[in-house]
Amino acid sequence: MQDAQRAARKLGLQLHVLNASTEGDFDAVFERLVQLRPVALAIGTETLFVSRSRELGALTVHHAIPASFALREFAIAGGLVSYGGSITDAHRLAGFYVGRVLKGDKPADLPVLRATKMELVINLKTARTLGLNVPLTLQAIADDVIE
Numbered sequence: 001m002q003d004a005q006r007a008a009r010k011l012g013l014q015l016h017v018l019n020a021s022t023e024g025d026f027d028a029v030f031e032r033l034v035q036l037r038p039v040a041l042a043i044g045t046e047t048l049f050v051s052r053s054r055e056l057g058a059l060t061v062h063h064a065i066p067a068s069f070a071l072r073e074f075a076i077a078g079g080l081v082s083y084g085g086s087i088t089d090a091h092r093l094a095g096f097y098v099g100r101v102l103k104g105d106k107p108a109d110l111p112v113l114r115a116t117k118m119e120l121v122i123n124l125k126t127a128r129t130l131g132l133n134v135p136l137t138l139q140a141i142a143d144d145v146i147e
Helices: 002-010 023-036 047-051 053-062 072-076 087-102 124-129 136-141
Strands: 067-069 081-085 118-123 144-146
Touching (some): 023 053, 047 053, 053 067, 053 072, 072 081, 072 118, 072 144, 081 087, 118 136
Parallel strands (some): 067 081, 118 144
Antiparallel strands (some): 081 118
16 A cells, blocks of 8 residues: 555555445445545455445446456446456466366465466446546457447
8 A cells, every 4th residue: 555655646646545344334435435536446356345346336337436446347337447367367277276186186286376367348338428538549458348
């Protein structure tokens, strides 16, 4: 968080950190966001947010807040953009580990592998609703564009 605060200051931006520890906190956080009128919102990848990505996507659209999140479900639910590790790639790696363990390898002996495929999903419908123009060059490099 300190790195993000430093980076924001260097760019002349103000970074507000709002916390929610339960789904019940979402309404209060979004009320505060409406008051702050942010240029953009980045949602963290805590378990609560991952499990409620669809609800968060709907809330960002309802409150007209341009937002990004790591999971594609967020953009599918109406969030503006998602950028994060590919769930398909992560599942493929999980399958690799399961296969090796079933063949008798000890889990402690297996190499540490990380998913390296990143996915960018842009929701153009949401962009239009927010009055944003997404450059064609950005659309061209996206893994998925929701019309």
